[in-house]
Amino acid sequence: MKHFEANFDGLVGPTHNYAGLSFGNVASLNNAALVSNPKAAAKQGLQKAKALADLGMIQGMLAPQERPDLNTLRRIGFSGSDAQVLQQAAKTAPALLNACCSASSMWTANAATVSPSADTRDGKLHFTPANLVDKLHRSIEPITTGRILTATFNDPHYFHHHNHLPEHNSFGDEGAANHTRLCQEYGHAGVELFVYGQEATNPNAPRPQKYPARQTLEASMAIARLHQLEEDNCVFIQQNPDVIDQGVFHNDVIAVGNQNVLFYHEQAFLNTQAKLDEIRRKLDTELFFIEVPTAKVAINDAVKSYLFNTQIITLPSGEMAIIAPTDCQENPAVYAYLNELLTLNTPIKQVLYFDVKQSMQNGGGPACLRLRVAMNEQEVAAVNQHTLLNDALFARLNTWVDKHYRDRLSTQDLADPQLVIESRTALDELTQIMKLGSVYPFQR
Numbered sequence: 460m461k462h463f464e465a466n467f468d469g470l471v472g473p474t475h476n477y478a479g480l481s482f483g484n485v486a487s488l489n490n491a492a493l494v495s496n497p498k499a500a501a502k503q504g505l506q507k508a509k510a511l512a513d514l515g516m517i518q519g520m521l522a523p524q525e526r527p528d529l530n531t532l533r534r535i536g537f538s539g540s541d542a543q544v545l546q547q548a549a550k551t552a553p554a555l556l557n558a559c560c561s562a563s564s565m566w567t568a569n570a571a572t573v574s575p576s577a578d579t580r581d582g583k584l585h586f587t588p589a590n591l592v593d594k595l596h597r598s599i600e601p602i603t604t605g606r607i608l609t610a611t612f613n614d615p616h617y618f619h620h621h622n623h624l625p626e627h628n629s630f631g632d633e634g635a636a637n638h639t640r641l642c643q644e645y646g647h648a649g650v651e652l653f654v655y656g657q658e659a660t661n662p663n664a665p666r667p668q669k670y671p672a673r674q675t676l677e678a679s680m681a682i683a684r685l686h687q688l689e690e691d692n693c694v695f696i697q698q699n700p701d702v703i704d705q706g707v708f709h710n711d712v713i714a715v716g717n718q719n720v721l722f723y724h725e726q727a728f729l730n731t732q733a734k735l736d737e738i739r740r741k742l743d744t745e746l747f748f749i750e751v752p753t754a755k756v757a758i759n760d761a762v763k764s765y766l767f768n769t770q771i772i773t774l775p776s777g778e779m780a781i782i783a784p785t786d787c788q789e790n791p792a793v794y795a796y797l798n799e800l801l802t803l804n805t806p807i808k809q810v811l812y813f814d815v816k817q818s819m820q821n822g823g824g825p826a827c828l829r830l831r832v833a834m835n836e837q838e839v840a841a842v843n844q845h846t847l848l849n850d851a852l853f854a855r856l857n858t859w860v861d862k863h864y865r866d867r868l869s870t871q872d873l874a875d876p877q878l879v880i881e882s883r884t885a886l887d888e889l890t891q892i893m894k895l896g897s898v899y900p901f902q903r
């Protein structure tokens with residue numbers, strides 16, 4: 460049977476804005492209060508996704524969330540009509556209103572952790588939505604994320620959906636952004652790498668001093684248990700706390716893997732050599748560990764350019780390509796490194812650049828925008844086919860964006876009751892286009 464690695468990209472929602480909500484994410488803080496362009500953001504994301512589909516990759520789309528999140532605003536005591544709720548929140552608690560309006564579900568690398576059926580004891584594909592407890596604006600995502608994932612991967616014969624982990628810092632979980640899978644072929648059992656920022660229940664363990672470690676070892680281990688993974692198929696690695704303090708808020712800002720390639724920065728992990736040895740012991744195949752030295756790319760350049768927030772994909776030809784943001788071309792050290800990489804004897808043979816600046820300005824590169832799902836042919840056939848990107852869906856979604864999205868949005872606009880109406884009208888139509896059923900609170 461054939462096996463593939465599909466990418467499911469988050470469709471950027473109509474409220475995409477810059478509110479500076481993510482402490483520890485340098486781009487989010489630096490671009491706070493910039494005026495956004497939701498229409499351009501959604502189209503940049505669609506262009507990247509379509510380019511991958513055109514390369515012969517299986518490419519899906521995941522629907523965005525309902526924002527403004529009026530349910531949460533009501534739950535915390537704002538009342539009256541929708542317009543009154545927004546107006547009161549804007550006046551007395553603008554930071555809470557901003558948190559309830561973020562389009563952050565676009566970064567589907569944080570939607571869930573996914574384990575393919577080749578790795579799991581019951582032979583099903585497992586999904587656990589990330590609880591995202593470290594950030595208020597993201598902690599309100601997992602319930603709807605679970606519904607969207609279930610509507611997308613909607614056959615219980617093949618797909619096993621779990622609840623998100625308990626909503627407590629001990630179980631801080633950011634999903635696939637801190638999870639990479641190495642394997643020989645996608646359909647063979649692989650080794651799942653769980654990268655965590657801190658051990659919540661061990662006060663003596665290393666942890667960052669300045670910025671939060673969003674992922675805990677406890678969460679990663681819980682996911683491995685839920686997903687029925689064997690110990691021999693898992694490696695738990697601690698992220699270097701010093702790089703978290705320099706703005707590396709997820710592992711996918713400092714490392715990325717695909718099949719037998721692990722591409723990472725020299726300073727990405729703690730106990731790097733011991734962990735690489737453990738991977739070698741657990742995965743009996745030729746492995747390419749591509750370590751980028753600080754002398755060639757400083758942490759600051761990696762964070763600014765998102766060199767490691769690239770997607771490494773295996774093209775139908777068997778060669779690998781890197782999908783990079785144009786920001787990597789604009790950074791001389793990083794661009795030089797990527798050109799050099801192509802001359803090294805690794806499976807990576809080309810680099811393709813995409814402009815995803817609307818997302819980058821909130822700290823989300825190409826890899827943040829996608830959730831990887833390794834699947835066999837039967838599993839691909841069992842996916843809700845209306846979520847898979849082809850020429851028709853691409854055209855339809857572009858028309859949909861043109862019809863419903865604004866081309867400028869400031870944080871002041873978030874209290875505009877018209878935005879609620881626009882967003883709900885758009886999402887209602889989208890659930891029909893993608894045949895998702897009633898996944899949104901306003902539809903239930």
Ligand SMILES: N=C(N)NCCC[C@H](NC(=O)CCC(=O)O)C(=O)O
Binds near residue numbers: 594597821822827
């Ligand atoms: N690396 C991965 N996988 N994902 C990137 C997530 C970016 C997101 N930014 C934000 O949520 C900013 C929103 C704002 O400030 O308006 C975050 O920090 O959680």
